[in-house]
Amino acid sequence: MPVTRILKVLTSVAVIGFVAGVASAQDARGLWLTQADKKDQVAQVESVPCGAALCGTIVKVFDGSGTQISHPNVGKRVFWDMQPIGNGKYEGMAFVPAHNKNYRATMQVMGSEMLVKGCLGPVCQSQLWQRVQ
Known part of the structure; x- marks a missing residue:
């Protein structure tokens, strides 16, 4: 195989690898690890495909010292029907256990962080979550 063809193939493979990494x-x-709440507790949320969307469930809760604790919110779904809309953005629904309410919500992935925002009418609240894995 000529050297120029080999270089073209290697360049194509590198570009495909880079694009896959960005995606x-x-x-x-x-x-994902949530921000601490008013009790200084954080939750670990597992985000998985559910149909064409994503759903997120609390799988662990930790106290302020980082110790895993038993908590009634473990197993609760905190977001669902999160549809990708491009550029790491998602739209769907979220449940906020502290309010015991469902909200229209968005998520924006930015590398190892995700901005999660829920709104009820014009009033919105957000959290910055950290990727665990």
Whole structure:
């Protein structure tokens, strides 16, 4: 195989690898750690495909010292029907356990962080989650 053809193939493989890496960096699937709540507790949320969308469930809760604790919110679905809309953005629904309410919500993946925002009418709240895995 001529050297120029080999270089073209290697360049194509490198570009495909880079694009795949960028796509996965904007993917909301995986484990995420929420911001601390008023009790200084954080939750680990697992985001998985459910149909063409993503759903997220609390799988672990930790106290302020980082110790895993038993908590009634473990197993609760905190977001669902999160549809990708491009550039690491998702739209769907979220449940906020502290309010015991469902909200229209968005998620924006930015590398190892994800901005999760829920709104009820013009009033919105957001959290910045950290990727665990």
